[in-house]
Amino acid sequence: MKTNYKKFQEKFIEGLLMLSGTVTSLTVLLIVVFLFSEGLGVFNKKPIDDDFNLTIHAENRISKLSPSQVKNIFDQKIKNWKEVGGKDEKIILFKIDDISDFYTDDQLGKDFKNLSWCINDYIVKHRGVIAFFSKKYISKNFKGKILDVDKIKVSEFLSGDEWFPTARPVAQMGVKPLILGTLWVSLGAILIALPLGLAAAIYLSEIANSRIRNILKPLIELLAGIPSVVYGFFGLVIIVPLIQQLFNLPVGETALAGSVVLGIMALPTIITISEDAMRNTPRAMKEASLALGASKWQTIYKVVIPHSASGITAGAILGIGRAIGETMAVLMVTGNAAIIPTTLLEPVRTIPATIAAELGEAPNGGVHYQALFALGCILFIITLVINLLVEFVTKRKTLSKH
């Protein structure tokens, strides 16, 4: 009886453990599937508001334009239909706000009752017209032609230079500035954090005596526990003004400020992991070096650092990983301008900051909403690659030891 009970107990606990394992894996899988199904949806959509139409003259040969062509037309960079494959005809932009320039108040009627007739009339009379207005102004006997807009293409999404997800008439979904912004900030962060972290790790593992180490190590680990919004606050109040004064800039919210804050945030990861790797250097190896008359420093750079190289690499990559995914602190200090940065002293906008800042105002299920999910996918892929790299580096280490 008793053994039966014990057996049942063990089975029960085993079942519980298996269940939690399964639930966790399924959750992760669910999140990934959700992210990608939402994110990839953006490539099935047109970057134009569902309630609006682009219309042209009925005799215009063009029936379809790409998002960037539409944008260029409305920016007046394309001025003739032949540039987009049509007849030699000057493009006339028609905006609904300008309607009173062409028709009198009487013609428009009370409360713009005749607005749809006026629009129709205007389009019929101008062969080169392109108009953007709400679907509700299309009258039953509309004589113009409704222009189709291409779906968002993956290549345009990835290589587009402009991120204006709420732009009219067509949203501009180019994520290049955001990807570059993320990479710039992360690169700067690692350039700051790696030398500093390495130096601290060497000091802690090889030079500091145990008393100092016992004070410093918990302090550094505490650094990892500070909420990122506090780092952002610190960056905003101290680092941003400092950079502004130091480089005499109009604004201090720059990629550099983000790099400094992220560098500080990545430090504990880099220090802890590389210090652990260095402390794992076999004592016999260090003693062998010292016994041959090598100085402490020679032993550090000829024995300790080569031995812990893969650990240091792993620490650095994980540090970058943290920097790339970091949202709050970066949102607060980088200025969030979606432009392609040319120096570290310009404002940039990173992927996580974009998602955090814009998701709240993007209509659920819309193009903008899905584009943000696609950004999330890109971020996920970047961090996945980083984690695989760490795996690869640490695996290589275990192989080379035998």
Next chain:
Amino acid sequence: MHKIESKNVNFYYGTNQALKDISLSIEKNTVTALIGPSGCGKSTYLRLFNRMNDLIDNTKLEGQILIDGVDIYAKSTNVDTLRKNVGMVFQKPNPFPKTIFENVAYGLRVNGVTDKKFIEERVINSIQQVALWDEVKDKLKKSAFELSGGQQQRLCIARALAIQPSVILMDEPTSALDPISTAKIEELVYELKDKYTIVIVTHNMQQAGRISDTTGFFYMGELIEFDQTKNIFTNPKEERTQNYITGRFG
């Protein structure tokens, strides 16, 4: 003048006294064996000669150790220079994860030797001295880890010889090796005596009897007896020495 002289040495790990009032002197070009049961302090004592115990926090030394008449714990002594003069071979073979050639060249390189030809000659010469040349001459560029345990240990000895020390400390150099490799190393120690002063810590009493000229017996941090090896093994003055070498304890 004695090659190594130890005067009233006390050594502490924290508050624990590991060595008690040890005085002895070692002559030039001899092999001295330090024997005794585990934890008797013989390895700790050996590691005082090249200041390897400096690496351990919270230790304290009293008394003096002189090599060639110079106090090696004096403030004016440069530890790196001392270790160049006093080489060490450890219990387990501990080659660096480098090529066979680079392992032996390491000591020269860290001491600032850059002359390629000189390094090459010295490396070859050292490997020949430990009778390893025929076994490794075709794979100098291969990793030292490809060698067997006994070969690795001989490589470690060659590594120590390459910087031409005058004293070689050996901390149970054969305890991790098979009998054939052990015999080769013992033979080597015997040959090296002509050029170097050797101090060897060993658990193996037959080994001490075979290769050493003088033997010191340590017990509980004290030097019980220090004499000619033949006297220790045939006619020990102390009963504890007698008991240990006849295998009654230890």
